[in-house]
Amino acid sequence: MTPTTREECAALDAADPLAALREEFVLPEGVIYLDGNSLGALPRSTPARVADMIEREWGQDLIRSWNDAGWWDKPRTLGAKVAPLVGADTDEVVVGDGASANLFKCLVTALRLSDRSVVLGEAGNFPTDLYVTEGAVGLAGAQQRRIDPDGPGLAQELAREDVAVLLLSHVDYRSGVLRDMAGITRLAHEHGTLVIWDLCHSVGAVPIELSGNDVDFAVGCTYKYLNAGPGAPAFLYAARRHHAAADQPLSGWHGHARPFDFTPDYEPAPGVSRFLSGSQPLVADAALEAGLDVWAKADLAHVRTKSLAMTDLFLARAASVGLASITPAEHERRGSQVALVQPEEGAGYPIVQALIERGVIGDFRAPDVMRFGFTPLYLRYVDVYDAATALVEVVESGEWRAERFNRRSQVT
Ligand SMILES: Cc1ncc(COP(=O)(O)O)c(C=O)c1O
The missing domain is CATH 3.90.1150.10 (Aspartate Aminotransferase, domain 1)
Known part of the structure; x- marks a missing residue:
């Protein structure tokens, strides 16, 4: 009632x-704050956590913190803390870069996994999704088609059996419409289409089951419901079954199998780490960690x-x-x-x-x-x-x- x-x-x-x-x-x-879907509130523990990162880990321990404070592994340890919020296994999520950059990586990876060349997206999606898709299809020699995913067009387009990748927002940024992740992912798979979900407006807002729904890829930002602070790094989920074949376009040394061998040729790391590119914003990671530690209690x-x-x-x-x-x-x-x-x-x-x-x-x-x-x-x-x-x-x-x-x- x-x-x-x-x-x-x-x-x-x-x-x-x-x-x-x-x-x-x-x-x-x-203040009554009804904008945590845009920038989440500040956790009380964040200032001290960030200060500790700066004063002790950076100021006192200097370069040793890459090992001693776990800096090198932050994308994975933070990914493991995001995993329960999106219904994924801990080795399927990494934190790093922004949602737009991660979307680009997932789109090109998915296009390379498919022998088709159409990305189906939503006409009203958050603009970065549309712009990143434009960039990705341009590079990959693919095409973009846009529909209203809440109407009959979605099933019709998938039935053409030429769609490589379907990219949708789980919750629409403007209207707040929540999409049926289970039903849409199943339908797309029945037609041989891979699915990428943008979780920016659903992570921390609704329960999510990525593994349980066999989702292929997902991205999400952390500065909204996860309260990680302005411009905080995003996360990327890739289903374990895609790890071995995933060929992401921003190959960098943090995604290398043996980064400290400093070999001239790229060899991707075996798991989801291959989606990493370069060094991460570790001060911002400290704030994200404080936000995720609050979520662990919810x-x-x-x-x-x-x-x-x-x-x-x-x-x-x-x-x-x-x-x-x-x-x-x-x-x-x-x-x-x-x-x-x-x-x-x-x-x-x-x-x-x-x-x-x-x-x-x-x-x-x-x-x-x-x-x-x-x-x-x-x-x-x-x-x-x-x-x-x-x-x-x-x-x-x-x-x-x-x-x-x-x-x-x-x-x-
Ligand atoms: C649905 C959606 N996707 C992507 C983004 C953009 O993410 P970023 O600016 O962190 O790359 C936003 C930002 O609000 C968003 O709402």
Whole structure:
């Protein structure tokens, strides 16, 4: 039952199995943060972990830390900590580079594994996925086709049996639509197509089963729900069955079988390590590790239950002031965000700015989407209730029409 009063929300908070985790985060006074789907909040342990990395590991131990502090193996040890969050085995995930770069590696690798030359993608995907695909198909002499993956086009295109690789976002960055990973992966495989899932908006937001669903490749970023900090390194998953034949295009010395032999010829490492390229941002890795250590204390089933209850609550209050939702009402098709559209053209941006002035931080995505992310590790039900109340007041009062809310910043 969706709560209808603040008291009911407070009662849910009192019974929340995740409640204690909120204490693990720095949350500024007077702010309700609904943008953890873009940049996660700062874990309390991160500053000390990063300071230790800089002052002790780097400052005192210097070059010895490559061995003694496990720097060389960070892509693998951090990958092993990401693995349970995506339903993968620990030797199928590495951390490193960015999501865009990892996507490029997976796309070219998958094209090289197939004797076909079409990449099927979604017309509305996050732009980097489209741009990286353009680059990858250009290099590989392949072609890109784009569809709406939530319509009949997906099955029709796969049935043409010429698609080498299907690339989809598990949760759509704009609408929050959650795709059926199991069904789509199965269908693609039935037609001889490899599948790459972009997990940027689903890792830490919904339970994920990569191995259980036989997914071929996946990438995801860590600065959103995993709370690793701005620009933190991404992760890459490759199913173990593809490791031996995987020929990734950014071959570098960290992916070499024997990097300290310094041989002139490239010989890929035997496992998922072959997807690494060069040196990694180890200061950022320290922050990521602190974020992942908080996740080790969370149960994803609890996260999902709370996320759905929170988005239900917010959707119900938004509907009461006539805001249309492009986020599905059905739980099985919803990620952990709510995307709203105000019928009046151009209203989305100033409404979000008016909310930010009141301390309720969401964001805006062109052309006119107000986006609110729900992060059960550090949000309370009363926060969601209060944020929805602020939204209702901003819309009903018309305060968003003030001139100052229409000044566009570089990042929206
Ligand atoms: C779905 C999706 N894929 C990829 C990216 C880009 O990742 P990066 O800038 O870390 O390469 C984002 C960033 O928000 C995203 O939302």
